[in-house]
Amino acid sequence: MAEVELPQLGESVEEGVITAWLVEVGDTVEVDQPIVEISTDKVDTEIPSPVAGTVTELKAEVDDTIAVGSVIAIIGEDDGAATDDQDDDGDTDDQDAPSDDDTADAPAEQADEPEQPPAGDQRPAATSDAPSGQRVAKGEDHDADVIVLGGGTGGYSVALRAAQLGLDVVLIERAKVGGTCLHWGCIPAKAILQTAEVAEHAQEAADFGVKVDYHGIEVAALNAHKAGVVEKMWKGLQGALKGRGVETIIGDGHLIDTHTIEVRTEDGSRTVSAAAVVIATGSKPRELPFAPFDGERIISSDHALYLEELPDSAVILGSGAVGMEFATAWSTFGVDVTIVELEDRLLPLEDADSSKEIGRSFRKRGITAMTGVKMSGVEVTDTGVVCTIDTGDAQEQVEADLLLVAVGR
Secondary structure (H helix, E strand, O other): OEEEEOOOOOOOOOEEEEEEEOOOOOOEEOOOOEEEEEEOOOOEEEEEOOOOEEEEEEOOOOOOEEEOOOEEEEEEEOOOOOOHHHHOHHHHHHHHOOOHHHHHHOOOOHHHOOOOOOOOOOOOOOOOOOOOOOOOOOOOOOOEEEEEEOOOHHHHHHHHHHHHOOOOEEEEEOOOOOHHHHHHOHHHHHHHHHHHHHHHHHHOHHHHOOOOOOOOOOHHHHHHHHHHHHHHHHHHHHHHHHHOOOEEEEOEEEEEEOOEEEEEEOOEEEEEEEEEEEEOOOOOOOOEOOEOOOOOOEEOHHHHOOOOOOOOEEEEEOOOHHHHHHHHHHHHOOOEEEEEEOOOOOOOOOOHHHHHHHHHHHHHHOOEEEEOOEEEEEEEOOOOEEEEEEOOOOEEEEEEOEEEEOOOO
16 A cells, blocks of 8 residues: 655645545546645645555545645555456446436537527637637647647746646757746745745844844855755656646757647757647747846846846846845845836735735835836946936936846746
């Protein structure tokens, strides 16, 4: 018998919620076959079976909250011998199988004919290039039912769902599956914020009667912590894709026609084809004409996540989520931060109350926020950058070690 436990799904994840069981008691499972879907505050994923065998017990129900390390299922390892449940399969199958009468009354397969629009529907008639609404069907000359180009959040979600529906899926990714969110966005940024939170607690420990000597941030250790968090989630995602039977190809994909992609890998070129192709190539940080990225003095969030040393001062252009995260973390680490925002308040896309609250918080932190102003130029010097800020009536020069451009993607 093998006990399936809820694994550690992130550095700070302590529990997860069961959102769906993919198996039932009595089902036969293979090694790495997904058996349950789990949702946490960090990631949604599937847990694979560690062994091949038969599901003998499910320890929790859907919507139950389970602590990390708790047993959620028991799998009886497959030794080739028939069990009592298997001996009864014949009776069970007879009970579950639909009768001829039931079959006769069942509606015809929807795949035979696309659903007709209701009377009076003024939608234009579908062209030959438009989706038909029919189930994807692999042709004789196709390698798969679906090819997904891009392994980021959108791409791997499509791949997992398509595989769950029984389709043969090929996923093509240039670098690592997980994309921006896992490797250059949400997850590493939150790991840095977690370090900032710990640093803040250490700096304020004396207020709680705790004696702590705070000596600052060791960037190499910070990056190692961040890499460890990303690595765990990356391996979990790879396991989920493998468990669903998704073939992952690492390489540059080039669309040849509507059904064919050439993939250039380290081992050469390979051509794959499918009945359907999903383009999920994602985005990249927006670069401004007057502030081209050089990776050292003028940087994007991609660069900021992998700095080898912290600057003494920084200007952040843009006060959306990315700009706010780096402003928060860097100021906690001792960086002198100035935020430049074109709109008249921080977090301009959020509620005004949120803007007021974060404005008060940033003032307490010593962060300078310049709102309702425009950055019109950047000069790179030997020691940093000089940013020209148009305030409406005049121009100001703001100097810093670097400029982080965080104006979207």
